[in-house]
Amino acid sequence: MESFKQRVDEAVGFLRDKMVEPPEIVLVLGTGLSGLGEQIESPLVLPYGGIPNFPKATVASHAGNLIFGRLCDRPVAVLQGRFHYYEGYSARELTMPIRVLALLGAKTLIVSNSAGGLNPAFAAGTVMVVRDHLNFIPDNPLRGPNVDAWGPRFPDLSAPYDRSLIDTTLACAAREQIAQVATGVYVAIPGPSLETPAETRYLRQCGADAVGMSTVPEVIVAIHAGMRVLGLSVVANVNDPDNLKPIILEEIIEETKRAEDRLTRLLLAVLPEI
Structure with missing residues (x-):
């Protein structure tokens, strides 16, 4: 753990010297959703490979850049692409960017992903505002010695997704007349294999509305x-x-891209309200 803390501190120091101002908000852009990064004002684009100790993105649909700048006049850090357990990283390693950006001062995380629908009431293209999650990834980023300066040994997850942010997002969707916005429970599985019919049925019975291979560790x-x-x-x-x-993965990416404009409109409405 001491070695990991040293690696985090090195990345923090490197980025602190590079960025103009500390970010208030971190946005994680998942599969097929990297386009929002192109709207950042005065962007400082840093490929993950150039940041000390950052993991390397191996998924082709993830751009692999950290961008500092301003969006809706708010200082933001945008992660164009993320890391996954199925790539071979531990949960601690794949969440390192979130840890680093929190230590740089970020107070809000907006995390997006592309998911498979489990709720039969959903249709392709639905934007689900996550109200809770199930974690089936067999690792926890907090496993091992706790760094008390980073947070408590046993963090409370009774309300992991901020209720006021959920309400604000739903209100913005209604105001902007953005269709196909719902709330639901996200379940994270390890991947990379996709679900069998029996697994799909089981995840539904567990109460999940959508399934993916990311997000929960972050x-x-x-x-x-x-x-x-x-x-x-x-x-x-x-x-x-x-x-x-x-x-078919290519079809998932294509469908996600079709919904990207609506998600972008929603995020641009929400950011000024945070």
């Missing part, structure tokens, strides 16, 4: 660091366990 670290969290899932397809069709 949320745990953000809560540990005292950040407020807003989660947004773009439902790329809806899984029917009784008529499960082959799931």
